[in-house]
Amino acid sequence: MSLAYFRKQLMPLEEANVSIATHALNYGTGCFEGIRGYYNESTNTLQVVKLTEHYQRFLRSCRIMRIDPGYTVDELCRITIDLLQKNSTRTDVYIRPLAFKADPVIKVTLEGIQDEVGIFTVPLGDYLPTTGIHVMVSSWRRLEDNAIPSRAKVTGSYVNTALAVADAHLAGFDDAVFLSENGHVAEGSAANLFIVRDGMLITTPGTENILEGITRNIVMELANDLEIPVQVRPIDRTELYVADELFLVGTGVQIAPISRIDHRIVGSGTAGPITVKLQRIYFDASRGLIPQYLQWLTPVTYDARKE
Secondary structure: OOOEEEOOEEEHHHHHOOOOOOOOHHHHEEEEEEEEEEEEEEEEEEEEEOHHHHHHHHHHHHHHOOOOOOOOHHHHHHHHHHHHHHHOOOOOOEEEEEEEEEEOOOOOOOOOOOOOEEEEEOOOOOOOOOOEEEEEEEEEOOOOOOOOOOOOHHHHHHHHHHHHHHHHHHOOOEEEEEEEOOOOOEEOOEEEEEEEEEEEEEEOOOOOOEEEEOHHHHHHHHHHHOOEEEEEEEEEEHHHHOOEEEEEEEOOOOOEEEEEEEEOOOOOOOOOOHHHHHHHHHHHHHHOOOHHHHEEEEEEOOOOOOO
């Protein structure tokens, strides 16, 4: 039985339910996080990546949405560790904290409505293939910050993602890349984007309506350690077609190389050397195998006596 944290207590996940009249269900007035934990079988330990940083971003999203979750970052971390230990899932997991407007009320506003927090976990392997994907540039544009801010993980804003992904899948692609209203590349449907040109790692700035990604920051940290030059600047659509390497990064997608975009082969058509090097270090570090990056991780230990 999988447990969730809801209404200030642990309960079976199937009992953590809301009314169909709930404000957030009707109007998308919530925000969330996605956090990964990687299981290390040799130590019977789950390594949770950047737990504190995820909850810091979670509270920033709440601030934008006028949600008062009623918890500090440290409290949310402790609740999450307790939940993981109680669930004792011996596999890679995905952790989903959610804060939302909880009253059953028909009224389009953010004020005067009760806030609620829930956290649940699910086993999760690769969200997208990590060997090479085929993506398209979407006809849907990334939401503008003055409409629905992409730097907040707002539940309602993921309709934008769903529309782009649905069109991509129906057209035979694995995922989509958004342009912003000014025509520059923004990011993937639900992941940040990097290109490699002439040995330079390039990614779009936060002002291009992207989520300020935690995995994006990890990749730039790794690149710095590997002495790979990094440039943060606007990217034109056609740069995607002439890039030597191209990949998506995010908690869900991890580091996913793009082998083709809009039916054009990227580089040699396989994951490039910089992508492969970053991907290998990222996966090893996330499982606690590289001492240099242990500060990224919150280890969750399980009782070895439990089945």
